[in-house]
Amino acid sequence: MQRITILGATGSIGESTLDVVRRHPDRYTVHALSAHRQVDKLAAACAEFRPARAVVGSPEAARELEALLRQAGVKTAVSHGPEALESVAADTETDAVMAAIVGAAGLRSSLAAARAGKRVLLANKESLVMSGAIFMDAVREHGATLLPIDSEHNAIFQCLPTDDPRYRAGVSKVLLTASGGPFRTRDPSTLHDITPDQACAHPKWVMGRKISVDSATMMNKGLEVIEAHWLFGAPAEKIEVLIHPQSIVHSMVAYADGSVLAQLGNPDMRTPIAYGMAYPERIDSGVTPLDLTVAGGLHFEVPDLNRFPCLALAFDALRAGGVAPAVLNAANEIAVEAFLAGGVRFTDIARVVEGVLGQPHEGSAETLDGVLAADAGARAAARQLVASLAR
Ligand code: NAD
Ligand code: MG
Numbered sequence: 291m292q293r294i295t296i297l298g299a300t301g302s303i304g305e306s307t308l309d310v311v312r313r314h315p316d317r318y319t320v321h322a323l324s325a326h327r328q329v330d331k332l333a334a335a336c337a338e339f340r341p342a343r344a345v346v347g348s349p350e351a352a353r354e355l356e357a358l359l360r361q362a363g364v365k366t367a368v369s370h371g372p373e374a375l376e377s378v379a380a381d382t383e384t385d386a387v388m389a390a391i392v393g394a395a396g397l398r399s400s401l402a403a404a405r406a407g408k409r410v411l412l413a414n415k416e417s418l419v420m421s422g423a424i425f426m427d428a429v430r431e432h433g434a435t436l437l438p439i440d441s442e443h444n445a446i447f448q449c450l451p452t453d454d455p456r457y458r459a460g461v462s463k464v465l466l467t468a469s470g471g472p473f474r475t476r477d478p479s480t481l482h483d484i485t486p487d488q489a490c491a492h493p494k495w496v497m498g499r500k501i502s503v504d505s506a507t508m509m510n511k512g513l514e515v516i517e518a519h520w521l522f523g524a525p526a527e528k529i530e531v532l533i534h535p536q537s538i539v540h541s542m543v544a545y546a547d548g549s550v551l552a553q554l555g556n557p558d559m560r561t562p563i564a565y566g567m568a569y570p571e572r573i574d575s576g577v578t579p580l581d582l583t584v585a586g587g588l589h590f591e592v593p594d595l596n597r598f599p600c601l602a603l604a605f606d607a608l609r610a611g612g613v614a615p616a617v618l619n620a621a622n623e624i625a626v627e628a629f630l631a632g633g634v635r636f637t638d639i640a641r642v643v644e645g646v647l648g649q650p651h652e653g654s655a656e657t658l659d660g661v662l663a664a665d666a667g668a669r670a671a672a673r674q675l676v677a678s679l680a681r
Contacts, residue, residue, distance in 0.1 A: 292318050292409075294567070295378050297345075297399050298390035299323040300331045302498045303413045303439065306559045307388050308335060310567060310575055318567070322378040324391070324399075327351060333358035336366045342383065343367050345374045375399040380406035386567065388439070389414040392500050393623055394665055397421065401658070404428040404436070411566040413439040415517045420616040421661045422520030436521070437566035442466045442514055443521055444562035445540035445553035450522065464524055465542040465550070466514055467534040468593065469494050471506040474535060478597050484636035486629065494537035494557045503626045504600075507639050508593065512604020513622075516615045519608055526608050531601065533591045538580065556580050599640040603647060612655045613664035614647065620665045621646035624672035628680075638679045646671045 298304045311318045322343040325332040329351050336344055344366045346352050352370040359366055379387050379402040387403035388411040396414035403410045405428050417425050429436045438444050446464050451457035472491055490502040504510035515529050537557040544550045555561050556578050564575035595602040607614040625642035628634045646668050653664030
């Protein structure tokens with residue numbers, strides 16, 4: 291039996307993870323679940339999976355959850371706040387941690403799981419974007435097993451040889467695929483009028499709103515380039531992005547001898563989630579088997595950086611190094627939040643990120659506090675820019 295903690299259990303990745311757990315009661319038990327505000331949904335999951343612990347975002351949410359659980363006769367112990375998240379992530383009673391909180395809010399708990407030497411199923415890409423060096427050091431130092439859940443990185447992980455340097459030397463490139471999002475072919479001069487609902491209507495994947503907007507700007511791919519750099523030790527020159535609108539090839543690895551290995555499947559996050567949960571075994575995930583005869587053609591194209599300036603900004607931040615990726619991520623979170631709230635235009639997202647990247651940065655990438663200082667400084671700068679652009 292593997293005991294699993296799911297952080298961000300009410301989100302899109304969290305729900306898919308619970309669906310895989312549900313299919314394998316003989317293999318998995320749920321140790322802890324977390325949610326920020328969706329107390330009703332978390333209460334329902336606690337009633338079904340009977341975790342020992344549940345964590346929510348505030349004391350009010352904790353009281354509400356306790357009342358619901360009492361009514362339902364569920365004995366889950368409830369706590370709240372960031373420290374409680376770190377505590378359930380590092381608990382000796384859990385073997386694996388699904389890190390599926392969205393944004394910088396997921397950093398400390400993901401890191402706590404790594405420092406406790408857990409099997410870390412990492413969906414929260416922001417942990418690596420913000421503090422890749424610190425995170426990867428923690429994984430090595432504490433003997434954690436890091437399994438990438440982001441579909442592209444999961445695909446690359448499946449296509450790479452073991453990390454023995456003799457075999458890795460033969461890798462010439464990692465090729466990250468991107469759907470291109472909902473605006474791949476839209477006239478760029480009309481992008482300033484995009485509404486949040488249009489930006490969140492992804493053609494291939496059903497995801498949370500923040501990552502959906504990031505897919506529409508292709509900032510998501512930019513964050514993934516930085517994520518791939520840390521996960522696979524690849525410099526920016528060895529990471530290439532290809533638009534692949536069908537979302538069937540989830541990414542590829544090119545080798546010195548001309549071979550290219552790809553991982554294919556229907557676009558459904560339960561595949562990488564099940565892979566991470568059972569690794570190195572393979573289990574049923576509930577995903578419809580891929581039928582290439584009905585998939586139609588598979589197309590690939592080079593992304594247009596004028597249409598997707600956020601992708602170019604992410605490459606710039608990776609090359610600049612230090613806290614630049616953390617600054618990029620923080621500025622983007624503020625800009626996307628403002629866009630979703632109707633405060634700025636879709637096209638302002640890139641302007642805010644570019645503006646903040648162009649200013650001097652606070653903090654340092656050496657320590658977690660340094661990274662958090664960079665994050666806070668970039669958020670303040672982004673809020674100012676958002677206010678100056680506000681409609
Ligand atoms: P989501 O918005 O659907 O869910 C987010 C979860 O985090 C919810 O359970 C929410 O309660 C919790 N949460 C939000 N703010 C919080 C806070 N301040 N403190 C604690 N918990 C908080 O997001 P999602 O789409 O499931 O994405 C989760 C993570 O996985 C993100 O980092 C995203 O980039 C990554 N990811 C998602 C997908 C996908 O298909 N959805 C694919 C690849 C990677
Ligand atoms: Mg992805």
